[in-house]
Each structure stands twice: as C-alpha cells, then as structure tokens.
Amino acid sequence: MLQLVARTGAPVDVSKTLADVILAIDNIQHLSKGRRCDLKTACRTIARIMDRPPSGIAVDLGMIREALEGTIPAQHGLTEKRWSSIRSDFVGALRLTGIAEPLATSKAVLSDGWSAFLAKVKSRDYMIGLSRFARFCSLKGIEPEKVNDCVMQSFATALTETTLVSKPGYILRKTARCWNATRGVGDNEIGAALTVQSNRPPLKRVPVSAMPESFRNDLEAWLRSLEASDPFAADAREKPLRPVTISGYRDRVISAVAAAVGGEVDLHSIKSLHRLVEPNVFKAILSHRHRMSEGKPGPQTQGIATVLLILAKTWCQVPEPQIKVLQEIRSKLPALKQGMVEKNRRLLDAFEDPRQLSRFLAIPSQLWRKAKSQNTRPDRRLVAAQLSLLIDIVTVVPLRLRNLSALNFKDNLSWPRGSKGPALLFVPGAEMKNGEDFMAELPAELAQRLLIYRTQLAPKVLGHMPDDLFVTRHGKRKAMAPIAVEFKTIVSRELGIKMTIHQTRHLAAKVILDAHPEAYPLVQQLLGHSNLSTTVKAYAGVDTRRASRSYAALLDTMKSTPIACAAGLKRSRRKLTQKGPAKEPSASTKVQSQNASSKGRGKPKPKTSRGV
Numbered sequence: 001m002l003q004l005v006a007r008t009g010a011p012v013d014v015s016k017t018l019a020d021v022i023l024a025i026d027n028i029q030h031l032s033k034g035r036r037c038d039l040k041t042a043c044r045t046i047a048r049i050m051d052r053p054p055s056g057i058a059v060d061l062g063m064i065r066e067a068l069e070g071t072i073p074a075q076h077g078l079t080e081k082r083w084s085s086i087r088s089d090f091v092g093a094l095r096l097t098g099i100a101e102p103l104a105t106s107k108a109v110l111s112d113g114w115s116a117f118l119a120k121v122k123s124r125d126y127m128i129g130l131s132r133f134a135r136f137c138s139l140k141g142i143e144p145e146k147v148n149d150c151v152m153q154s155f156a157t158a159l160t161e162t163t164l165v166s167k168p169g170y171i172l173r174k175t176a177r178c179w180n181a182t183r184g185v186g187d188n189e190i191g192a193a194l195t196v197q198s199n200r201p202p203l204k205r206v207p208v209s210a211m212p213e214s215f216r217n218d219l220e221a222w223l224r225s226l227e228a229s230d231p232f233a234a235d236a237r238e239k240p241l242r243p244v245t246i247s248g249y250r251d252r253v254i255s256a257v258a259a260a261v262g263g264e265v266d267l268h269s270i271k272s273l274h275r276l277v278e279p280n281v282f283k284a285i286l287s288h289r290h291r292m293s294e295g296k297p298g299p300q301t302q303g304i305a306t307v308l309l310i311l312a313k314t315w316c317q318v319p320e321p322q323i324k325v326l327q328e329i330r331s332k333l334p335a336l337k338q339g340m341v342e343k344n345r346r347l348l349d350a351f352e353d354p355r356q357l358s359r360f361l362a363i364p365s366q367l368w369r370k371a372k373s374q375n376t377r378p379d380r381r382l383v384a385a386q387l388s389l390l391i392d393i394v395t396v397v398p399l400r401l402r403n404l405s406a407l408n409f410k411d412n413l414s415w416p417r418g419s420k421g422p423a424l425l426f427v428p429g430a431e432m433k434n435g436e437d438f439m440a441e442l443p444a445e446l447a448q449r450l451l452i453y454r455t456q457l458a459p460k461v462l463g464h465m466p467d468d469l470f471v472t473r474h475g476k477r478k479a480m481a482p483i484a485v486e487f488k489t490i491v492s493r494e495l496g497i498k499m500t501i502h503q504t505r506h507l508a509a510k511v512i513l514d515a516h517p518e519a520y521p522l523v524q525q526l527l528g529h530s531n532l533s534t535t536v537k538a539y540a541g542v543d544t545r546r547a548s549r550s551y552a553a554l555l556d557t558m559k560s561t562p563i564a565c566a567a568g569l570k571r572s573r574r575k576l577t578q579k580g581p582a583k584e585p586s587a588s589t590k591v592q593s594q595n596a597s598s599k600g601r602g603k604p605k606p607k608t609s610r611g612v
Contacts, residue, residue, distance in 0.1 A: 016099050018043050018054035024097035031096070039096070042089035049076055059100050062161040069166060074496030087164055103162040105135035113143040117190065121182050129178035132171070144183070147191035152176065169199055205258045206267060215257075218272040222315045223250055242435060244402075252300075252307040256285050259304070263288035277312035279325050286333060297334040305330045338537055340506065348510050350497050357511070363494050364392040368449060371457060379473045382461045385453050386470050387490055390483065390501075392449070393425075397440040398505040398527065403427050405480045407469040409454055415447060423447035434530040509539045517550050 025031075025039050047054040050067050057064070073083035094100040110118070114134040121127050136155050137147065152172070159168040176194040183190045208216060226249065228240035241249075256276055261267050263284030275281055285308070289301040309326055312318045318326075340348075351357050367388035371381045394404065407413070407425075414424045423442040429435045442450070450469075458466050462475045470478040484501055491499045509523045516522070524535040 016059045018047055018057045018059065021059065021093055021097055021099055022054060024099060025093060028096055038089050039093040042086045043093055045076075045078075045086050046090050059094065061094075061100060061102060061164065065160065065164050065166075065168075068164065072492050072496050072498075074492070074494060076496075080493060091164060101162075102164070103136070103158045105132050105139065108135035108139050110134060111138040111141075111143065113145070114138050117144045117182075123182075126178045126182050129174045130182065133175045133179070144190045147179065147183075147194070149192070149195055152194050169197070173197060173199065205254055206261055208254065210267070211257060212268060212271055214271045215273070215275075219250070219253060222273060222311070225315070244433060248303075249307050249310075252304045253311070255300070256304050256308060259285040259288040259292075262292075273311055274316050274318075277308055277316050277318055277322075277326065279322065279329065282308060282326055283329050286329060290333065295334065297336045299336060301333060302336055305333065339540065340538065344503060344506050347497065347499060347503055348506060350495075351507060351510065356495060356497075359495055360391075360491070360507075361395065363490065364388040364395070366494075367391070367490070371453075378461045381457060382473060383486065385457045386478075387486055389446070389449060389453060389469065390487060391490075392446045393442070394501060394504040395508075396442060396446065397425060398508040399427070399438075400433065400505075401480050401484060401501045403431060403438075404501065405470060405478060405483050406431065409450075409467055409469065413450065413469075415451070419448070419451055420444065421447065423450060432528055434528050436528070436530075438528055506539075509535075513539060517547070 022040050022043050025036050025043075028036065031039075043054060046064070046068070047057055049071060050057060050064070071083070073080055078086070091102045091104075094102055095104070114137060118127060118130065118134060121130070133155060136158065137143070137151065140151075140154070142151055152175070155175070156168070156172050159165055159171060165171060173196055176196045179191075180193050180196070183193070223246055226237065226241045226246050228237040253273070253276070257267070257270060260270065260276065260281055263281075265281055265284050269275065270281075276285070286301065286305060289298070289304065293301060309323070309330065312323060312326060351360075365388075367384045370376055371385035371388060373381075376384065390404065393399070393407075412426055414426070415421060416424055422444050423446070425438075425440045425442055427438040429437045432438050454465050458471070461473055462471070464475070466475060468477040470483055472478055487501050488499065491497065505527055508526060512519050512523050512526070520532060520535050520539070523529075523539065524532050527535065529535050
C-alpha cells in the first residue's frame with residue numbers, strides 16, 4: 001500500500017476515499033452544522049469535477065492535484081472566488097478529519113533567521129516569491145545558510161504530493177530565481193545558488209546555426225531574390241513578396257530540414273536547397289511529417305510541400321520529369337478538409353447559446369469598472385483597462401494579433417468628429433496581410449474609453465501619456481505573446497472556454513452570417529480577405545443549421561401569408577362538406593340545375609302603386 005509522508009511525518013493512508021472523508025466529517029462534533037455542510041459540499045464538488053463518485057477517489061493529494069490541474073471553474077458553473085473556497089474547504093476537511101495532513105505554510109511562523117533575511121529584501125515581488133519557501137524551511141528547521149538544491153527538492157516533493165497548488169513548476173522556478181537574486185543582499189552571500197529548472201519543451205527544429213554554411217548562404221540568397229529589392233536585376237521577380245510571406249517561406253524550409261533529419265537524412269549532406277527537392281529527400285520529409293501527425297491531414301505539411309515545389313520550379317529549376325515525380329509524391333498526402341478545422345468549429349458551437357455571446361460582450365464593461373475602481377492596484381488597473389479595450393476592439397474590428405499589438409494613438413487612431421464622437425481606426429496596407437489599407441469606425445463609447453485610458457488611467461501608472469495602446473507598466477510596447485495570454489486567460493475565466501484572439505474573427509463571421517446568411521461580401525470586407533472565395537471556403541460550411549434555420553423561417557413566412565391562410569380555410573371547409581373526392585357533374589345534372597335555377601328566379605312581380 002502506497003504511503004505518502006506529510007508535514008507532520010504521519011503516514012497518509014491512500015486506501016481511504018473521499019466517501020470516508022465525508023462520513024468522518026459528521027463525527028466532528030465541535031463544528032457547526034453549516035460548517036460540516038460546507039466541508040462535505042467541497043468534497044462532493046471535487047468528485048463532480050473529477051467526474052467520479054467519492055467512493056472511487058483515493059485520498060492521494062498528488063493524484064487529485066494532477067486531476068484538477070488546468071480546471072476552468074466557469075466550465076463547472078463556479079466563479080474563481082467560489083473555486084478558491086472549495087479548494088480551501090477540501091484541504092480543511094482532510095486536515096480536520098485526520099485522514100491526511102496537507103502542507104500548510106500560510107500560518108507558519110517564520111524563524112528568526114528567515115525573518116532577518118526577508119527584512120533585508122526590498123523588492124515586494126521577491127518577498128512574495130520567497131514567502132512560501134521561507135515558511136516551509138521554518139517548519140523544517142532549515143535556516144537560510146543551509147539552503148541548497150536538496151532543500152529545493154524537498155520543497156518540490158511537498159508541493160506536488162501534499163498540496164493542491166496549481167502550477168507547482170512555476171512556483172519552483174520563481175522561488176529559485178528570487179532566492180538567487182536575494183541571497184547576496186547582505187555583506188556575504190547566504191546559502192548556495194539554486195538550479196532553475198527550464199520549462200521549455202525540447203526543440204523540434206534543427207538550429208539554423210547547426211546547418212551547413214553553404215545551405216545557409218543558399219537559403220539567404222533565395223530569400224533575398226523573393227524581396228526583389230533590385231527591380232533591374234536579370235533574375236528579378238515581376239512582383240516582390242511581402243515580408244510576412246517571405247518569413248513564412250523561411251520557416252517552412254527550416255521545418256523541412258528538421259523533418260528531413262527526422263527522416264534519417266544526414267544533416268551534413270544538406271549542402272544546398274537542391275538537396276531538399278530530391279525525390280528521396282522530399283519523400284522522407286513528407287513521410288516524417290505524416291507520421292508525426294498520425295496520418296491526419298495537416299496544413300503545415302501541405303504548406304511545406306507547396307514551398308518546396310515552388311523552390312524546385314523557380315530557384316532550383318529542376319527538370320520537368322522531376323517536378324512530376326515530386327507532385328506525385330505530394331498527391332499521396334491526405335487532402336485537407338475544406339472549411340474550418342474542428343477546434344474552431346467546436347468554439348462556434350459553444351456560442352450557439354445566445355447567453356454565452358452576451359457574457360462575452362459584457363466582459364469589456366466589467367473590466368472597465370475594475371480599471372476605474374480605486375480598490376484595484378494601479379498596475380492591475382492598467383492591465384484591466386487594456387484588456388477591456390482589447391476585447392472591445394476585436395469585437396467591433398476583428399484584427400489579427402500582429403496588427404492589434406502594434407496599434408498606436410498617433411498613427412492608427414483619430415477622432416475626426418471630436419472627443420465625444422466615434423473614433424477612426426486606420427491600418428496601412430503595408431501592415432495588413434492582404435496589402436490593402438484597412439479603415440474602420442469605433443463606436444463613441446469605445447472611443448471615449450480610449451481617450452480616458454490615454455489621458456487619465458495610463459498616466460497614473462506610467463507617469464506620462466503612452467503613444468502605444470498596449471504597453472507594460474514600464475511604458476514599453478507589449479509583445480504579442482503576453483497580449484495573447486492575457487486575452488486567453490480572461491475569456492477562460494469568464495466563459496469557461498479556451499479562445500484565442502484570432503478566433504474572434506470566426507466569431508464575427510458567425511454573428512454576421514447568422515443574421516444575414518448571404519452577407520459573405522460584408523464578412524470579406526470586415527476580415528480583410530483579398531478574395532471572396534477565401535471567405536466562402538472558410539465559412540460556407542461552418543454550420544448547416546444556419547441554412548436549415550433560414551429555410552424553416554422562409555416556410556413559416558409563406559404559411560402565414562393571407563393566400564396560404566385562405567387556401568387552407570377553403571380546403572378545411574371542403575373536407576367538412578364532401579365525402580370522398582369531388583366528381584365531375586353529368587349533363588343531365590347540369591340541365592336540372594339550370595331548370596331549378598330558373599324556377600327559383602320566377603317571373604317578375606307586377607308593379608303596384610301605393611294607395612290603390
């Protein structure tokens with residue numbers, strides 16, 4: 001039987017289940033009835049989130065922590081605050097019942113050595129980063145002078161096996177960095193430097209520096225030819241490619257080299273680009289990519305094949321028979337499915353519920369109230385204001401992340417109708433993917449928030465008015481990665497779904513086409529697609545329910561017209577008066593009908609005068 005050693009040194013019997021914890025809570029007499037109910041509710045909620053009965057979950061904190069890792073409270077109908085309370089109550093239930101003794105550092109008393117050490121740390125961030133570790137060491141009787149990697153390993157074991165903390169790896173890396181930065185705050189360095197474990201996955205690509213020099217020179221020469229910087233050169237292209245396209249070509253060639261090495265092609269044999277378009281190497285590249293994707297169609301693999309074929313036809317100028325061989329090899333790849341990928345389709349299915357869309361549209365106002373609240377820390381007010389503006393902008397104008405992160409008050413935003421009117425957003429064609437200028441109008445409410453952010457909220461944190469829209473607390477422009485992470489985090493917290501900034505473009509197309517199924521040109525203009533066919537291919541097959549809904553609405557409209565109602569009324573009367581199908585009247589019947597009609601009319605009555 002597996003036993004885990006807790007903080008007190010008492011063994012934790014993992015043969016006990018959450019059902020035993022719930023039963024043991026009833027035997028705690030000194031707790032009030034309401035408190036016992038809260039503890040049992042926390043245990044049952046943990047079981048519900050793990051999708052298992054309480055009797056099927058062992059009291060193994062390491063296993064439970066891993067099962068709860070990445071839990072999105074909104075997916076289970078919980079707020080962040082409620083989820084925090086449930087975790088706290090669950091840990092309290094384990095401690096009160098005595099079935100387990102989780103690590104508790106929040107109420108631990110710092111030793112004299114750690115108190116003196118932390119008193120010298122001036123940075124608030126370092127204080128927070130070392131707080132849990134300092135209290136753990138105080139519980140274990142470890143002073144700062146004795147800190148080393150073995151102590152950190154003990155701390156890591158306690159975090160992963162006797163707590164429910166999320167992202168223990170992040171806590172360990174932050175602790176090690178804070179310790180290394182502060183252990184020399186006094187006259188002498190204290191303890192040993194800690195090893196900071198990297199969380200980066202192993203590289204899947206071959207570093208460019210490891211490739212043969214001749215190959216690198218050939219690659220750079222080909223990329224320069226795509227720029228067509230000298231239009232008078234003998235081999236100049238008629239139309240130069242945009243930088244984003246050239247960057248994509250470069251990435252695909254580097255990925256092709258990595259796939260070739262994965263396909264057992266010697267890296268040192270790749271002396272030039274010609275090597276990649278040899279049939280055996282080309283086949284090895286696509287075969288390796290096909291195995292990596294487990295036989296599923298992948299746009300990245302198709303993109304690599306396309307770039308290599310372009311390379312073979314233009315730069316390498318291989319013979320036509322070899323081109324046909326390469327095309328035949330490529331044809332064996334599984335064809336890409338037209339329309340959206342499954343990930344985007346599932347996201348749009350989540351927004352079939354109109355309440356989900358309403359909650360998404362309400363996020364900017366919630367964040368704006370937080371940004372203007374005096375109870376919020378200044379740096380968090382800055383982040384809340386930027387997130388509010390970000391979501392508001394991508395809702396109205398679903399730009400790509402590259403364009404969003406580069407928005408500037410001087411170059412991209414203007415107020416032609418005054419500060420109380422709508423704002424004008426302009427992105428030059430050189431920065432757009434399709435190479436065309438993009439212009440959009442932002443509503444008056446959003447335009448006013450942008451002005452308030454620049455003139456009031458941001459200067460309180462930065463000390464000056466920023467020129468860039470998305471900046472750090474030090475005034476520098478934010479990179480794309482933190483903006484993407486912040487957006488994904490807030491949407492996950494509020495809606496319980498994983499959504500990227502780029503997927504707001506798909507949501508915008510869905511909203512428009514649901515209201516106007518034929519409005520593909522409008523979607524094309526809003527999303528900045530060069531060709532209408534791109535829009536149709538992407539969204540025509542998004543949801544067949546849209547076509548069925550439109551057709552059903554059309555039928556309902558036709559049924560409700562006066563002609564249809566009158567026709568239905570006549571048919572119903574005919575059914576009530578006739579039995580069986582109507583018959584054509586015979587000739588004798590027609591004559592009898594005419595005679596009866598004439599008899600009914602009779603002769604005209606004689607005129608009479610009044611008073612005679």
